[in-house]
Amino acid sequence: MSKELAVASGFSEHRCILLPVDQHIVEIVSDSGEGAQTCGQMFGALCAKSGFGVWTVEIIPAEIEPPARSRAGASGNRIRIGSQPVTNAGDCADLVVAFNEQVVYSRIDAGALRAGTLLFLDNCWASDPDPSIRSMYAEAVEDFLRRGYEVSEIPVQEQCRQYTEDPRRGKNMWVLGMLCALYDLDMDLVRRELAQRFARKGDAVIQKNLALLEGGHNWTVKQVERRFHVPARKPAQPMVVMNGNQALGLGIMAAGIELCSMYPITPATSASHFLASVFEQVGGFVHQAEDEIAAIGFAIGASYAGKTAVTITSGPGLALKTEFLGLAVMAEIPLVVVVVQRGGPSTGLPTKIEQGDLLASLYGSPGDSPKIVLAPATIEECFHFMVLARKLAEEFRGPVIVLSDANLATGQQPFPRPSPSLSWLAPPVDQNDWNPDVPPFAWDPKTGLSKRPVPGQKGGEYVLTGLAHDEHSHVAYESAINQRAMEMRSRKLAVLRSALRPPAVHGDAEGDLLVVGWGSTLGAIEEAVDRLRAEGWRVSSLHLRFLSPLEPGLPEIFARFRRVMTVEINYSDTPGQPYIEEGSRRYAQLATLLRAQTLVDVDCWSRVPGSPLPPGAIVEALRPRLEAITRNREVESCTA
Amino acid sequence: MYGLNLDWEIEPGPRTCTLEDYKGAEARWCPGCGDHAVLNAVHRLARDERWPTERTVVVSGIGCSSRFPHYMSTYGFHGLHGRALPVACGIRSRRPDLDVIVITGDGDCCAIGTAHWIHAIRYNMNLTVLLLDNNIYGLTKSQTSPTTRFGEKSNTHPKGSFFASLNPISVTLGIPNASFVAQTIDWNPPHLYATIKAAHRHQGTSFVRILQRCPHFTPHVFAPAQQDLNQVLLMTHAEGIQLEEPARKLFPNCVEHDPRDLAAARRLADREDVYPVGLFYRKEGALRYDEHTATGIDFTPQQKLDALNRILDRFRI
Numbered sequence: 001m002s003k004e005l006a007v008a009s010g011f012s013e014h015r016c017i018l019l020p021v022d023q024h025i026v027e028i029v030s031d032s033g034e035g036a037q038t039c040g041q042m043f044g045a046l047c048a049k050s051g052f053g054v055w056t057v058e059i060i061p062a063e064i065e066p067p068a069r070s071r072a073g074a075s076g077n078r079i080r081i082g083s084q085p086v087t088n089a090g091d092c093a094d095l096v097v098a099f100n101e102q103v104v105y106s107r108i109d110a111g112a113l114r115a116g117t118l119l120f121l122d123n124c125w126a127s128d129p130d131p132s133i134r135s136m137y138a139e140a141v142e143d144f145l146r147r148g149y150e151v152s153e154i155p156v157q158e159q160c161r162q163y164t165e166d167p168r169r170g171k172n173m174w175v176l177g178m179l180c181a182l183y184d185l186d187m188d189l190v191r192r193e194l195a196q197r198f199a200r201k202g203d204a205v206i207q208k209n210l211a212l213l214e215g216g217h218n219w220t221v222k223q224v225e226r227r228f229h230v231p232a233r234k235p236a237q238p239m240v241v242m243n244g245n246q247a248l249g250l251g252i253m254a255a256g257i258e259l260c261s262m263y264p265i266t267p268a269t270s271a272s273h274f275l276a277s278v279f280e281q282v283g284g285f286v287h288q289a290e291d292e293i294a295a296i297g298f299a300i301g302a303s304y305a306g307k308t309a310v311t312i313t314s315g316p317g318l319a320l321k322t323e324f325l326g327l328a329v330m331a332e333i334p335l336v337v338v339v340v341q342r343g344g345p346s347t348g349l350p351t352k353i354e355q356g357d358l359l360a361s362l363y364g365s366p367g368d369s370p371k372i373v374l375a376p377a378t379i380e381e382c383f384h385f386m387v388l389a390r391k392l393a394e395e396f397r398g399p400v401i402v403l404s405d406a407n408l409a410t411g412q413q414p415f416p417r418p419s420p421s422l423s424w425l426a427p428p429v430d431q432n433d434w435n436p437d438v439p440p441f442a443w444d445p446k447t448g449l450s451k452r453p454v455p456g457q458k459g460g461e462y463v464l465t466g467l468a469h470d471e472h473s474h475v476a477y478e479s480a481i482n483q484r485a486m487e488m489r490s491r492k493l494a495v496l497r498s499a500l501r502p503p504a505v506h507g508d509a510e511g512d513l514l515v516v517g518w519g520s521t522l523g524a525i526e527e528a529v530d531r532l533r534a535e536g537w538r539v540s541s542l543h544l545r546f547l548s549p550l551e552p553g554l555p556e557i558f559a560r561f562r563r564v565m566t567v568e569i570n571y572s573d574t575p576g577q578p579y580i581e582e583g584s585r586r587y588a589q590l591a592t593l594l595r596a597q598t599l600v601d602v603d604c605w606s607r608v609p610g611s612p613l614p615p616g617a618i619v620e621a622l623r624p625r626l627e628a629i630t631r632n633r634e635v636e637s638c639t640a
Numbered sequence: 641m642y643g644l645n646l647d648w649e650i651e652p653g654p655r656t657c658t659l660e661d662y663k664g665a666e667a668r669w670c671p672g673c674g675d676h677a678v679l680n681a682v683h684r685l686a687r688d689e690r691w692p693t694e695r696t697v698v699v700s701g702i703g704c705s706s707r708f709p710h711y712m713s714t715y716g717f718h719g720l721h722g723r724a725l726p727v728a729c730g731i732r733s734r735r736p737d738l739d740v741i742v743i744t745g746d747g748d749c750c751a752i753g754t755a756h757w758i759h760a761i762r763y764n765m766n767l768t769v770l771l772l773d774n775n776i777y778g779l780t781k782s783q784t785s786p787t788t789r790f791g792e793k794s795n796t797h798p799k800g801s802f803f804a805s806l807n808p809i810s811v812t813l814g815i816p817n818a819s820f821v822a823q824t825i826d827w828n829p830p831h832l833y834a835t836i837k838a839a840h841r842h843q844g845t846s847f848v849r850i851l852q853r854c855p856h857f858t859p860h861v862f863a864p865a866q867q868d869l870n871q872v873l874l875m876t877h878a879e880g881i882q883l884e885e886p887a888r889k890l891f892p893n894c895v896e897h898d899p900r901d902l903a904a905a906r907r908l909a910d911r912e913d914v915y916p917v918g919l920f921y922r923k924e925g926a927l928r929y930d931e932h933t934a935t936g937i938d939f940t941p942q943q944k945l946d947a948l949n950r951i952l953d954r955f956r957i
């Protein structure tokens with residue numbers, strides 16, 4: 001991919017080799033608390049501002065305060081940059097900067113390195129007073145070389161001592177300077193960004209960090225020969241860069257939602273943190289409730305009273321909210337519920353990605369509780385889907401669940417700056433008199449849709465109830481009324497589906513294999529499909545945003561492929577394992593849904609690594625299936 | 641607000657003012673159930689104070705008592721078992737113009753909804769909370785509730801309850817920021833009426849435990865106190881619940897109690913020989929969460945849009 005070229009660089013007195021690359025994967029890893037995450041986030045933002053395509057993923061330690069120099073403590077960031085928009089975290093890292101050798105092992109365990117990965121390692125451990133640390137370090141370096149990494153031991157700590165007494169707290173800025181040199185970023189931009197980032201901490205802090213930054217930059221210019229040149233593309237329209245939880249928060253504001261009622265849970269909480277820091281500027285309020293049940297109850301109360309509300313949670317919180325979700329369906333209360341999924345079941349993998357809450361969202365409430373379920377596939381969609389969800393909740397008078405995940409939540413990606421409009425905002429509460437002849441559930445017999453009176457509207461007084469009820473919201477146990485009310489609530493989903501367009505197919509509209517995905521796997525699946533297509537395989541993909549109702553046209557699209565399968569980050573049984581046969585095999589969640597809804601024999605490949613699926617892994621999973629399909633096709637054509 | 645608008649007091653305009661105007665569906669509680677008495681008191685108070693039906697919201701959980709909103713002609717929210725308070729707080733949070741009344745039972749409030757009870761008291765939003773305490777789960781047919789007395793038999797504990805009962809007043813008095821805590825009995829309409837009226841006037845969360853007879857499952861529990869008002873202790877004070885002299889005379893036992901005295905309130909609440917009725921505690925000016933939750937409700941769409949654009953620009957590349 002990268003052709004080596006020796007070119008004279010801007011730093012003319014220092015010889016350097018400029019390597020043009022059209023994409024590169026960088027990782028910065030440290031013990032937690034050493035600031036590799038800040039460094040990575042800033043580097044990601046700087047790359048975006050430099051016009052590169054960017055996707056970042058946080059490397060999150062498994063524990064809050066892990067011991068120093070431990071594998072469990074690895075903390076940092078992966079930044080994939082490219083000359084084109086980047087849609088996923090990619091496969092193995094091209095360049096890793098590590099603050100100690102142990103955290104590298106955690107990345108090796110995660111499959112993040114390959115032979116040839118350029119590894120910059122702080123060499124301070126080589127002269128550590130503790131002989132056991134010295135020998136661990138020396139052994140690791142040898143091991144890294146054996147594994148084929150290109151190891152470069154660099155004096156991060158030693159250099160940082162020139163600028164600060166506590167180098168542990170300054171290394172990250174020095175490394176940022178180093179990366180800026182390696183990728184030839186505009187240092188004026190970097191200085192401005194740094195000053196802005198630390199503005200609130202005062203001038204002394206800014207100066208200290210600037211010194212570290214320049215130190216890292218100058219050292220690299222002098223001591224490292226290699227530079228990587230990613231051709232930047234200045235985008236035509238104004239762009240923004242943020243993570244998925246910030247996008248959710250901004251989307252909430254753009255939708256005119258004025259109350260966020262939540263209970264803290266990773267990885268959803270940071271959306272509320274962001275909202276809490278800015279919400280009052282748009283007149284909104286974040287309520288931290290005593291638990292998730294109270295959080296959704298509070299939001300439902302506000303919504304009943306005509307105000308737009310959102311509740312944000314993750315899987316365990318969704319479980320607690322199910323009874324109220326059922327009430328919102330039964331009593332037709334508009335509500336946006338954001339679920340930033342993490343690994344389950346139970347407390348599971350709190351900080352890690354999984355797509356395990358699809359079926360819980362669809363079917364988690366007891367009784368028949370049809371509700372709308374959406375899944376944004378990109379950070380940009382995290383923003384826009386909030387506006388969509390709010391409108392759907394009101395139009396279809398019920399809860400809308402928006403399924404994000406830990407990958408979108410913490411990943412950063414640039415996208416065109418949205419231009420919010422007044423029409424996106426929730427309309428003010430209607431306080432005009434209500435025509436008392438119109439009941440509170442005046443279901444349109446064809447669509448099931450109805451308008452609701454809101455407290456304050458004279459003539460609209462009614463008692464909302466979670467009991468079975470008729471159009472007047474009067475408790476009704478008669479079988480005919482119950483049947484009809486169920487029909488009306490269910491019909492709304494069919495009505496929404498009738499307004500949706502069939503999803504677009506990525507790749508040819510027909511072929512051997514169609515891969516179906518949902519949520520944050522979009523970029524990785526499409527990249528995998530593109531690589532396989534480049535190899536000549538007849539494979540395409542399709543990504544669903546509406547999971548309930550399902551987007552229309554699926555059976556027709558599926559019919560144009562020999563096989564259909566989903567790729568998901570959730571659990572499914574692997575055929576061939578003990579006891580696992582066709583009758584006992586449990587499918588991945590979207591596959592289960594598609595099989596039930598389309599009667600197509602949809603297969604699946606799903607994994608629960610706690611990290612995004614790399615495109616390379618998807619390629620390896622799909623290739624044998626494509627080979628098998630092709631073999632069958634040839635057999636069929638011979639016998640025909 | 642709250643029908644206490646002086647204009648209406650002076651000149652009753654077109655506002656409704658008969659009991660019929662506040663009656664909803666016909667109440668389906670058992671004959672002799674104390675819930676009827678509470679409903680009557682609320683109907684009368686609504687009429688007397690001319691509550692605007694469209695700005696009044698009666699929120700309840702699930703239980704016999706929680707059927708209450710259906711018997712009102714105001715807005716109502718008959719939601720989930722134990723969860724009336726979060727809903728009520730949510731309603732109040734962005735609609736300070738609405739008058740929110742909460743009806744809850746002893747199972748609803750003191751068992752499944754305990755967390756919300758404790759925190760709603762802390763929030764001290766402007767709510768009137770009526771706990772209809774019959775010492776039993778009525779709707780589900782006689783199971784032990786947290787307020788069921790020790791040794792009392794129920795369908796789940798046929799040999800008698802294992803625990804000392806929970807005293808909702810003592811618990812509430814132990815919660816920081818409690819601002820109005822009172823107790824009354826369903827079988828003395830003047831006191832019931834006066835207590836609910838004072839609770840409703842209070843700015844903040846007023847918590848009223850109403851000892852409520854359940855003729856079906858626990859007729860023996862309050863019967864002695866009903867027959868012999870000696871078992872009831874009337875708390876009197878200029879700052880407390882005011883009764884007309886004839887009504888007051890019915891109570892042979894009285895004690896002067898200053899509702900600003902929290903320590904004395906706690907001592908009275910813990911008494912087991914009598915049922916103290918009246919106002920245990922009132923704190924004016926306690927912190928009110930709804931004053932914070934409502935910030936920004938007056939923003940115009942244009943203001944919101946301008947602010948949003950400013951925030952978005954911080955993410956500009």
Ligand SMILES: Cc1ncc(C[n+]2csc(CCOP(=O)(O)OP(=O)(O)O)c2C)c(N)n1
Nearest residue numbers: 702703704705721745746747748777778779
């Ligand atoms: C989640 C849930 N659990 C249990 C029930 C069943 N349930 C309904 S009312 C009730 C107890 C009601 O007792 P209380 O709150 O004292 O009200 P009362 O009927 O005595 O007025 C129970 C257990 C329910 N409706 N929902």
Ligand SMILES: [Mg+2]
Nearest residue numbers: 745746774776
């Ligand atoms: Mg009860």
